[in-house]
Amino acid sequence: MKSIKTKNAIVHFNDNVYNELNAYIKSTNPSKIFVLVDTNTHDACLPKFLSQVESGDIVVEVMEMPEGEDHKTIDICTGVWEAMSEYYADRKSLIINLGGGVVTDLGGFVASTYMRGIDYINVPTSLLAMVDASVGGKTGVDLGNLKNQIGVISEGSMVLIDTSFLETLPSNQMVSGYAEMLKHGLIYDDSYWNTLINFENLDGSALNEMIYDSVVIKNKIVTEDPTEQGLRKILNFGHTLGHAIESYFLGNADKTPLLHGEAIAIGMLLEAYISTKIAGLSNNEFKEIEEGILKTFSKVEISESDQKIIIDLLQYDKKNSHGKVKFVLLEAIGKPKINCEVNNDILLEAFKHYNA
Structure with missing residues (x-):
């Protein structure tokens, strides 16, 4: 290579x-x-x-x-x-x-x-x-x-x-990394996304090529915007809610901590749903994203009381400015939109859909 x-x-x-x-x-x-x-x-x-x-x-x-x-x-x-x-x-x-x-x-x-x-x-x-x-x-x-x-x-x-x-x-660590590869497809390349969701064996010889493709995608984004003033923010799709979920499960003794990729998978599902309400993502593409992620990642029950704490944790997200929480959403697969503001009602609606 x-x-x-x-x-x-x-x-x-x-x-x-x-x-x-x-x-x-x-x-x-x-x-x-x-x-x-x-x-x-x-x-x-x-x-x-x-x-x-x-x-x-x-x-x-x-x-x-x-x-x-x-x-x-x-x-x-x-x-x-x-x-x-x-x-x-x-x-x-x-x-x-x-x-x-x-x-x-x-x-x-x-x-x-x-x-x-x-x-x-x-x-x-x-x-x-x-x-x-x-x-x-x-x-x-x-x-x-x-x-x-x-x-x-x-x-x-x-x-x-x-x-x-x-x-x-172990297999769960392989799956955790797979979440970031799925993200690269969703934010940058719909054909790469399609390759990933139709790839059944994470141990196969094709994995080397897909790792290479992910590094190429990330490098293109980072080279254009090394200090995350604009384009590089798209790498945070799924991470605004995902990091908050990961932090909450890590810091709560009653919860089993989630691997990074497990939390990001949940974040991508939630933020894809939000994208249908705010950014214009079609219902058909949302269903494709939902089915593609849930083929690999199990759902995790997030109660209403959990949701409120997770939403409070969003205030610490590094993309925020002037007291506003900023999301990366999808207009379509491969077409992200940065600096989106989302009200709490839509966040709670996304959690409700996820749990259902």
């Missing part, structure tokens, strides 16, 4: 990954290499990865963090910063983030802020991170239960996508 040039980095795939990494290490000669993993990727991915790295005389230090969204916090960042200081990391050190979206988000933030910024490379090991989290330079951590409230936009030097790491994933 041909490498993809982003604004400030390059995304390499499969056969090119380790040759490109080793060439980069040789040419830049970092003072030290720090590999950030979580408890899952430490066992499942690190041995293979280190066996491919040609570091020569450069010291390689491994830093391990707990796995899971609830550990994507500033406290974990502090622990990583302190570990790097103890091992005398300097401005010529390199961080390699080997993991899913939590590791790439947090590791990118750590690198972008340590000594005001050092080089980093993302090596995504989950489908979600390959098609979304590792590409585009968004880094950061959660603030309590609020998703990605603290962070910066700062691209690493490269992204290395080795799809063999997907063999280490």
Whole structure:
């Protein structure tokens, strides 16, 4: 697969990954290499990865963090910063983030802020991170239960996508990443959407091509609008309500936390329904979206009392301005509309339809 040039980095795939990494290490000669993993990727991915790295005389230090969204916090960042200081990391050190979206988000933030910024490379090991989290330079951590409230936009030097790491994933994590791929089709390319909803086997050989297509779509959007002043906002379709739902289920002891993609799937269903009321999405296309998503994602009961709290959480969404909640909606599949305002009656109507 041909490498993809982003604004400030390059995304390499499969056969090119380790040759490109080793060439980069040789040419830049970092003072030290720090590999950030979580408890899952430490066992499942690190041995293979280190066996491919040609570091020569450069010291390689491994830093391990707990796995899971609830550990994507500033406290974990502090622990990583302190570990790097103890091992005398300097401005010529390199961080390699080997993991899913939590590791790439947090590791990118750590690198972008340590000594005001050092080089980093993302090596995504989950489908979600390959098609979304590792590409585009968004880094950061959660603030309590609020998703990605603290962070910066700062691209690493490269992204290395080795799809063999997907063999280490449980099926629910594969499905979680699939939600972001569906989103790319809905906001950008109706033919890609049709390919996705008619693809029955997430482990098939065609998956590599679809991962590539998703990265191409995201890169086109991010290259045109790197700091999310306009077009890049379309990547948030399903995320306004989806992030609020994810935050609520994460922070409520009586609820089973949802994976990111599971929450985003709900958000896309709700926001597609809202699109029929506000943005002109046809009922036929809405039904197509609903059937396409529900083929893969199970529904989750969201009670009326849950809904009110979720709606209150919308005030923390990062697209908001001047106290107004701003949604990304669909005029049609592949044709998004940004900066849409939605009143609470329509939000509650969407939840009612979803539950029914």
